Amino acid sequence: MLSLSERGKQVAASSTLAITAKINQMVADGLDVIKFGAGEPDFDTPEHIKEAGIDSIQAGFTKYTAVAGIIELRNAIVTKFGNDNNLRYKPSEVIVNCGAKHTIYNILQAICNPGDEVIFAAPYWVSYIEIVKLAGGIPIIVETIANQNFCLTVDQIATEVTDKTKAVIINSPSNPTGTIYDSEALREIADLAVDKRFYIISDEIYESLLYDGYQHCSIATFNNDIKAITFVVNGVSKAYSMTGWRIGYAAGPEDAISAMSRIQSHSTSNPTSIAQKAALTAISGSQEAVESMRVAFEKRRDLICERFDGIDGVTYVKPQGAFYIFPDFSDHYSRTIDGFQIKGSQDLANFLLECVKVGVVPGVGFGADKNMRLSFATSEVEINRGLDRIKKALNG
Numbered sequence: 476m477l478s479l480s481e482r483g484k485q486v487a488a489s490s491t492l493a494i495t496a497k498i499n500q501m502v503a504d505g506l507d508v509i510k511f512g513a514g515e516p517d518f519d520t521p522e523h524i525k526e527a528g529i530d531s532i533q534a535g536f537t538k539y540t541a542v543a544g545i546i547e548l549r550n551a552i553v554t555k556f557g558n559d560n561n562l563r564y565k566p567s568e569v570i571v572n573c574g575a576k577h578t579i580y581n582i583l584q585a586i587c588n589p590g591d592e593v594i595f596a597a598p599y600w601v602s603y604i605e606i607v608k609l610a611g612g613i614p615i616i617v618e619t620i621a622n623q624n625f626c627l628t629v630d631q632i633a634t635e636v637t638d639k640t641k642a643v644i645i646n647s648p649s650n651p652t653g654t655i656y657d658s659e660a661l662r663e664i665a666d667l668a669v670d671k672r673f674y675i676i677s678d679e680i681y682e683s684l685l686y687d688g689y690q691h692c693s694i695a696t697f698n699n700d701i702k703a704i705t706f707v708v709n710g711v712s713k714a715y716s717m718t719g720w721r722i723g724y725a726a727g728p729e730d731a732i733s734a735m736s737r738i739q740s741h742s743t744s745n746p747t748s749i750a751q752k753a754a755l756t757a758i759s760g761s762q763e764a765v766e767s768m769r770v771a772f773e774k775r776r777d778l779i780c781e782r783f784d785g786i787d788g789v790t791y792v793k794p795q796g797a798f799y800i801f802p803d804f805s806d807h808y809s810r811t812i813d814g815f816q817i818k819g820s821q822d823l824a825n826f827l828l829e830c831v832k833v834g835v836v837p838g839v840g841f842g843a844d845k846n847m848r849l850s851f852a853t854s855e856v857e858i859n860r861g862l863d864r865i866k867k868a869l870n871g
């Protein structure tokens with residue numbers, strides 16, 4: 476019968492990719508759109524990393540590799556976890572996937588039975604919901620607010636835990652809010668996970684982008700009990716501006732990592748051989764470029780916060796990491812501006828795009844309709860021009 480599966484019918488497209496496509500179309504049409512939609516760094520991949528990719532092509536490193544990633548790369552990841560996170564793993568506890576999104580996908584495929592519950596905070600990264608559902612799981616979404624820094628508390632999680640709870644996803648620093656969990660909160664969540672026996676999926680893709688001197692804390696570090704039930708997810712996309720190369724990775728319990736590898740062996744097989752070589756250079760080579768990008772993002776973060784301070788009716792939590800700010804615009808809802816009726820984040824995003832040609836991502840896609848996500852992975856000139864337009868549009 477020519478009908479799609481329920482899965483195929485029900486999976487939603489990524490709402491962030493949809494608005495990005497609309498913004499890009501306007502740019503292609505020659506319109507002067509200021510883009511705050513990007514979910515990726517605007518910098519080029521550092522030169523020495525690109526060269527490693529080119530060298531591997533020249534050397535003929537263009538064939539299948541080990542499904543879980545070449546051993547040199549897994550060893551480099553083991554070393555990275557040891558040096559940066561004080562976490563000791565064996566290579567057999569590490570897997571390389573086609574981007575961290577794919578890592579999370581494979582984790583949920585490996586651990587979820589139909590009806591299993593996976594808890595995470597709203598505002599959330601859009602893919603968590605669909606990845607959980609595609610694995611047959613049930614997303615249990617817990618609302619967090621600006622006053623709690625958009626971070627789940629242990630009590631909020633404890634209230635949701637049932638005998639169906641399979642995992643809790645923690646994303647720190649967070650996309651879309653830019654906030655981070657403090658280590659005491661993580662320790663409490665870790666203790667609960669050990670006590671109630673559920674996995675932690677710790678999405679640490681923005682680990683290297685922290686501001687104001689904050690240090691990254693991985694929830695897996697508190698003791699061996701929590702380490703044994705935690706997947707630490709990371710990748711090269713955000714830290715090294717390598718989104719197109721598609722390399723993510725995880726460390727976690729060996730039996731689950733092995734299942735992920737078997738699942739991967741029947742879907743993508745190995746991540747691209749040349750991208751693995753580039754990732755090896757990224758992770759084991761000089762980290763200077765990472766720091767200079769971080770410094771640039773911190774300056775832009777300061778600028779965009781300062782500019783929002785000058786706009787009435789918009790509040791925000793100062794981002795501590797990543798490259799997003801997630802202000803609350805709801806004071807402007809129920810207004811009609813230039814004939815645009817603004818009822819929620821989708822309306823406001825359309826208004827800003829069509830009236831003043833500023834592209835932002837409506838918060839509704841992240842489970843927070845009061846808010847809008849603006850990426851500051853763009854130049855200071857563009858941040859200033861864009862915020863001039865937003866101020867004019869909202870404050871007249």
Ligand SMILES: *Cc1c(COP(=O)(O)O)cnc(C)c1O
Nearest residue numbers: 574575576600650680710712723
């Ligand atoms: C970008 C992102 C990822 C994954 O990125 P990949 O390019 O697939 O490695 C994972 N989690 C969050 C929160 C992200 O923003």
